[in-house]
Amino acid sequence: MKQFLPINFESSEAGKGCVLLVQGNYYECGGMAVGLCLSHKIADAAALSTFIRSWAATGSGFGDERVVIPLYNSVAMATPKDISVDPPADEMIPHKSVTKRYVFHGSKIAAQKARVANNFVENPTEVEALAALIWK
Secondary structure (H helix, E strand, O other), X not given: OHHHOOOOOOOOOOOOOOOEEEEEXXXXXXXXXXXXXXXXXXXXXXXXXXXXXXXXHHHHOOOOOXXXXXXXXXXXXXXXXXXXXXXXXXXXXXXXXXXXXXXXXXXXXXXXXXXXXXOOOOOOOHHHHHHHHHHO
């Protein structure tokens, strides 16, 4: 799979410089594969998926309502907040912070999974069962 990507992602230089790299791989049969490397500084997996789908649909000629046209104007939709410090940082009152750690034993997780199982989620995952407990 590495040969289809535009950069050696195992290299120490992989995360430096470009935020988006694209490599087209063309085959003698007429097929094509596209390899992408994208920095999380500009997009997450959902944004990348939308970008790839809209790009593929546009390139294949599906110009109807099935194509999602992404709008890359997040600043217009959610203007940045003023995060200036008032009062100045050297005059701020220190606050105590609290950190909690929860440790769950396997038998207790199994019991919690059985307790939260219902008609909607017949076999909850460990994460779902513990999230239900913590949320409650």
